[in-house]
Amino acid sequence: MDPTYPLFPIFAFLGFFLSLVPLSWHLQAWNSGTCFYMIWTALACLNQFVNSVVWAGNALNPAPIWCDISIRITLGASVGIPAASLCINRRLYQIARVHAVTITHAEKRRAILIDSLICVLFPVIFIALQYIVQGHRFDIFEDIGCYPSIFNTPVSFVINSMWPIVLGLISAVYCVLSLRAFMHRRSQFNQFLTSNASLTVSRYFRLMALAMTEIACTTPLAIFAIYLNANAQTMQPYGSWENVHFNFSRVEQVPAVLWRMNHLFVISVEMSRWVAPLCAFIFFGFFGFAEEARRHYAMAFWAVLKRVGFRPRVTVHALPG
Template structure:
């Protein structure tokens, strides 16, 4: 005999462990509401997966303590998820409104305490109140596992069914107000968030709001459908008293699939999908954002550094041709197909030629006259170069004197004579091989 629903355990396991993709950023942000969503989704998905394994093709009454604990946690999750979404929407509405100028550390502490009560304290209260309408210990359904037993009455509607619907409707109301504030300030919304000292950005704000709205619409629709189907299939029972409702409380009812009507099995299957589908919705909103992608990169770099013993920074710099500090290093490539003109920067370093000394220096060499009778000079560095000194005007105003173009100046002994003309670089044909020096 094969399983009717073999996908239950794998899907529940995948949903539970996929929450690890969104956990690191929310853990550092210390957002109690989103952390509680991760906790409750993980816990209930693990319960569904383990139950599907234990009670595959059987309804044996085993693991009684496990069922006592898990059935209460299933009841608590029905309150915790809409309550957490309500806390998120309240916070988004407060941040986007003009009532809160800026958030202080004391405000954040109060908000965390309020969210902790709403996400963990309130579910514990209703888990305890469920005992009022708990007709017997629990039920075991083949392939689904143990499920909470509820004596369907008006008291059960007020304790188990109506409060989650009210929380979901309240979350939708605050989400609508938050969306209204966003539309009114959509142009300056980022500056408004920054001025309020909130850790939210526009992207995170929209993702949180859309996630909460979709979660509440989804949960509200499924919960309303299950409530309608239950009331149609099982009529309300009168509250006949505590002793009558809790009579034979320790019994465990079992339901083999062969004896369960198909309509009831369909209802169970749809209600089972509420938690995995809510998990995938949450992961879709937060596992592929910019913060999550940065987390993945950091984990990958840590894996390469500590496990593979590689330095990701050095490897990336080597592959991309970058040096220290991410500075791009130029790549030199020569193409020998066509000769190219040599630029000035391709010459080898050569001392800068000193200007010719005037015939008469006044100042430091005022009493010394220098004569230069060489009109041409030859250099051992290359062919003979014609050199003609320019006209030098004596700067002394008392006895002006000029030097004719035929005269040339020779530098005093010890000063080098440059073989290059003042028109350097020269375009003369005899000077083109000067780069060979």
């Protein structure tokens, strides 16, 4: 039995809840990078929650269609969250080097379009390319659930493993440039924030702290994951398309007693599934205690309790605007 059960499903569901509740507030503020961060984190947490509950204590295959969807959410989130962090850093840099006090609606729409290409189109292309190194349909690990089957070959490094590192390094460059631009243009920066109702100084620095924390975690964890994958399983040459995709439709169902025998593989699997709740709680740590966030969480909390017959003793008001 999973030693983290039921702790992990609880944390995964809380991560889903904490990530998704403030979404409407950030949508109104046109914070597209932050919204994509919340959406990818919430999807990853929900995906892990379902898997950890359905496959607790078993390695059966009752929902193959779900697993086809689940592994693609797992793959998409692995680059979607770092991509969203990149977009946050990119926006912070643009604000720090601002040349005009106001931003037009056309500029906002263009920024959202670029963020959408980075956070949606790029993960979709990434997911599609994984078929090149996908050995078979999917794996099911007892206590873990659906898991992508990536053929351990040098080609998978280029197609699968290196992109979180690339995104993290680009984010780091934007972060350094943001700090540099902020130090050179502090007075104009303060003037811009004063005229911008959707972004206060406090919110700007919380976004900066979130992005810096994400950078500090993404690149080292991605490098460590490559090390684990390279050593937990034997590295094999790609060979040919037919070799990699032989009997592609098969599903490997692995009981916990077998996959837990490989210590490095256990670390790799557990790390990959705990990353999503960790991202959610990091987000909550930076934004969950702000006044507007507390109000949104309170509204969501009482909305859930009302479904089961409870009523709040005090009235929870919605945010203006």
